[in-house]
Amino acid sequence: MSQSHSDTIPLHASSQSDIDEIENLINASVLSGPATVLPARPPSPQRAQIPVSSSSSPFIPSNIPPPPLSYQKPTPVPAGPPLPPASSASPGDRTISASGFGSAPNTLTEPVWDTVKRDLSRIVSNLKLVVFPNPYREDPGKALRDWDLWGPFFFIVFLGLTLSWSASVKKSEVFAVAFAVLAAGAVILTLNVLLLGGKIIFFQSLSLLGYCLFPLDVGALICLLKDNVILKAIVVCVTLAWSSWAAYPFMSSAVNPRRKALALYPVFLMYVSVGFLIIAID
Amino acid sequence: MQILPPNNGGGKGQGYPSLASSSETFEQQPTGNWRGVFSITSYTQYFNIDTDVVLNRLMGSLSPIDGSFFSKIVVNPDIYGPIWISTTLVFMLASLGNWATYLMEKHAGKGSSWTFDVNYVNVAAIAIYGYAIAVPLGFYFLLQYLGSNANLVQFWCMWGYSLFIFILSAFPLLIPVEILRWIIIVAAGAASACFVGSNLRSYVDGADATIVVIAAFFLQMALAVFIKVWFFS
Numbered sequence: 001m002s003q004s005h006s007d008t009i010p011l012h013a014s015s016q017s018d019i020d021e022i023e024n025l026i027n028a029s030v031l032s033g034p035a036t037v038l039p040a041r042p043p044s045p046q047r048a049q050i051p052v053s054s055s056s057s058p059f060i061p062s063n064i065p066p067p068p069l070s071y072q073k074p075t076p077v078p079a080g081p082p083l084p085p086a087s088s089a090s091p092g093d094r095t096i097s098a099s100g101f102g103s104a105p106n107t108l109t110e111p112v113w114d115t116v117k118r119d120l121s122r123i124v125s126n127l128k129l130v131v132f133p134n135p136y137r138e139d140p141g142k143a144l145r146d147w148d149l150w151g152p153f154f155f156i157v158f159l160g161l162t163l164s165w166s167a168s169v170k171k172s173e174v175f176a177v178a179f180a181v182l183a184a185g186a187v188i189l190t191l192n193v194l195l196l197g198g199k200i201i202f203f204q205s206l207s208l209l210g211y212c213l214f215p216l217d218v219g220a221l222i223c224l225l226k227d228n229v230i231l232k233a234i235v236v237c238v239t240l241a242w243s244s245w246a247a248y249p250f251m252s253s254a255v256n257p258r259r260k261a262l263a264l265y266p267v268f269l270m271y272v273s274v275g276f277l278i279i280a281i282d
Numbered sequence: 283m284q285i286l287p288p289n290n291g292g293g294k295g296q297g298y299p300s301l302a303s304s305s306e307t308f309e310q311q312p313t314g315n316w317r318g319v320f321s322i323t324s325y326t327q328y329f330n331i332d333t334d335v336v337l338n339r340l341m342g343s344l345s346p347i348d349g350s351f352f353s354k355i356v357v358n359p360d361i362y363g364p365i366w367i368s369t370t371l372v373f374m375l376a377s378l379g380n381w382a383t384y385l386m387e388k389h390a391g392k393g394s395s396w397t398f399d400v401n402y403v404n405v406a407a408i409a410i411y412g413y414a415i416a417v418p419l420g421f422y423f424l425l426q427y428l429g430s431n432a433n434l435v436q437f438w439c440m441w442g443y444s445l446f447i448f449i450l451s452a453f454p455l456l457i458p459v460e461i462l463r464w465i466i467i468v469a470a471g472a473a474s475a476c477f478v479g480s481n482l483r484s485y486v487d488g489a490d491a492t493i494v495v496i497a498a499f500f501l502q503m504a505l506a507v508f509i510k511v512w513f514f515s
Contacts, residue, residue: 173400181403194322195329196362258332266366269373276377280398 123151130211131246147203152210155217156182159274162220166281178277185270186210193263198255208250209267215242216271220278227282236275243271328361328435336363343443344450346476349484351440359435364442368414371445374452375406379513382456386515389458405512413505414442417498421482424494430486440481444502447474448509455514463514471506475499 107115126148128134156179164175190205219239223232247267255263318324340363342351384396418437425432451470455463479499483491 167398167400169397170400177400177403191322192362195326197326197329256332258334261333262331262336262362266369269366269370273373273377276373280377280380282398 119148119150122146122148123154126151126207127211127214130208131214131242147207149203149207149210152186152207152213155210155213159213159217159220162217162224163277163281166220166224166278168282174277174281178274181270181273181277182213189266189270192266193251193254196255196259196263198259198263200250200254205250205254209247212243212247213274215239215246216274216278219275223278229279232279236279240271240275244268247271325361328359330358331360331362336360339363339443340446343446343477344473346473347480349480351443351477351481352436352485355436355439359433359439361435361438361442364414364438364445367442367445367449368410371449371452372403372406372410374449375410375509375513376402378452378456379406382458382514385456385458402513409505409508409512410445414438414445417441417501421494421498425486428490428494432486441478444474444478447477448506455510463510467506467510467514471503474506475502478502 126146159182160175160178163178164171167174186206186209189209190200190202193200193205194202216239219235222235226232244267248264251263251267252260335358339351339354339360342348342354379402380398383399387396415438418434418441422432422434422437447470451466454466457463476499479495479502482498483495486494
């Protein structure tokens, strides 16, 4: 393909090799497929992509006359990938995506229920990995391979709403404080581990700290329904211990063992403060 | 398409530091490089501390007369201690302050009108964080103006650790007896203020040192009184 370019327009010497390199990368990525790391569960289908007809090359030489000699820039002129012929397009036509890269199912035109169901199943599976005992817990690399942020978002908002319902005065301030503490707390805890020299991935850690709030959500719901102080104290203690147990292996394995307590103490502090909010709001 | 962006550890913010980039954390940041402000690796030097060292410094902050705290931190001042001591103190003041108000009302007999006041969190955060950031900054500029050589990070470190006494004293302050609360807070405030004062004196020896030391002493006492009046009345 590169040989056919030379008889129409002389490209700059280095740009031809760049074009070749980019073409090779495109071909290699089409052949090799998605990431090489095996996830713990089948990966979600690829995101929606702009449909590109696979028969066209992005580097179509144009027919403009050769540029003046002093102007050595190459002529990239891709007129854009040619759009699929209009005659075959109809509303809801699913054939448009069939010519895109790879053979992923089309996530842009699937029913909404499919999308929601896929995200919900991912939330449930991540929850089972993080909060309930399972053989992958000790290995942080496997623990949350397919992390997402929907689950943490739901749990934080649910906790804020539950606390707000339980409060008899200043409901909106209670929600604001709870949401701010939890959201900023997750970010600050992750930054704390990174600053102590630990090795974690930022969003994976945010996701994990959000999932560990699930026991406190359950505790807050129980305290909303039953208003006895002793019962609330017991429930909060149990769920606090559960949350801390869930977060412990991930946080402690991320840092140097001599600094383990320094990384774990802020996690404990955040959960204790949320637990205290749950008990004290009535 | 798997084209990788050039992985310069100095320019990227705190996103996705994967295992492969750990080697980049050891590259030297050129001084005066403004992008270092947004990179985590330029701050890790202030968190280069182990659990036993932190505990040692916490114990050292409890001795008011010693004056040797700066010798402990001069080599490796840390910001971890001040940040988490301040945060713990904010949480303690908000939660125990609410609890103390509840106990006080129950002790006085009319226990039905108490509700959890979430504003305590806001006031505590503004007061403690503001104090811990602004006062060392002010003293740093003051000492620079007076000519002696001051190190801002060490000041933040020392003032941050001086707040540890208030965390410990927050528990006895729950006892709903007014006289006892005043005694406790005055004792804690005096201990903390003496800690700050003696360390400042050992740091700056000069003719103007006395005024600086006395000013620091009174600021710390003022913080103690504010804590008592606002949270534990």
